[in-house]
Amino acid sequence: MIHLLRNLALVSIVLIAAGCDRIGAPVRVDDAWANATPAGATVAAVYMKITTKDADTLLSATTTVADHIEMHTNSEQNGMMQMRPLSNVPLEAGEPFTFAPGGAHFMLVELRQPLTAGLRFPMTLQFQHAPAQTVQVQVVELGSR
Template sequence: MKKTLLILAGLALSLPALAHEYTVGALKIGHPWSRALPAASQNGAAYFSVDNPGSEPDRLLSASTPRAQRAELHNHINDNGVMRMRQVPDVAVPVGQKVNFMPGSLHVMLMGLTAPLKVGDRFPMTLRFEKAGEVTVDVVVQADAPAVGAHSH
């Protein structure tokens, strides 16, 4: 019985790191995470999904966090065969679609980190949407990307 309780307690503590979701207006934000980086790293990135099951399109306008001096919306583009990161002014969130912020694609660039990103850390990040408004999410720092489907609940 004691062993079962210990296993259940361990599972309960690990579940928040595996998947966490937030709702703002009709939008659902799934599993905000960031990759752990060496202590000397000045910049990082945050990833998540935004699902819009509502009846109106929306736009992610900005992000901010006390963990970085600046947070910018970025995308990777193919510039004559060379992949480059570019800041984007906003990100459309169409009706009935899920927008995935993930490595090699859309992401929130964290510039001027105020502390290293270490596995197990958590930090707040505020997302501001044109119609749905603001929501503060808890970003979990992980060793690597979550398993496929871990943030698509």
């Protein structure tokens, strides 16, 4: 009887593992991009789409090309666009969250180098639950998208 229980436990562990595998990686990041920066710029915005398998919270981000990264959102107040810092970003299970122009964005502060079109640079995202993810951000010509 003990053996049977142990085998049943093993079978369910294997099934759970297989299930996880079918759903895929804990975090999926699509289309990470940034506009090229004008000469002398010290900040730049980065956009991307983030989907987590389970509910999670995006806590922070870092990159080699800037001193630090803030998360911001744009909101309209009395007809004025205002940028507001986000201390974190809640992510719903399986629901993509999109950082996009006019809305939420990552703000690279104190750029260490200009972002030139064609450049790819790494950005690392920290989550409350999922392991940290490093993604490559594609820099595009200003105004090309």
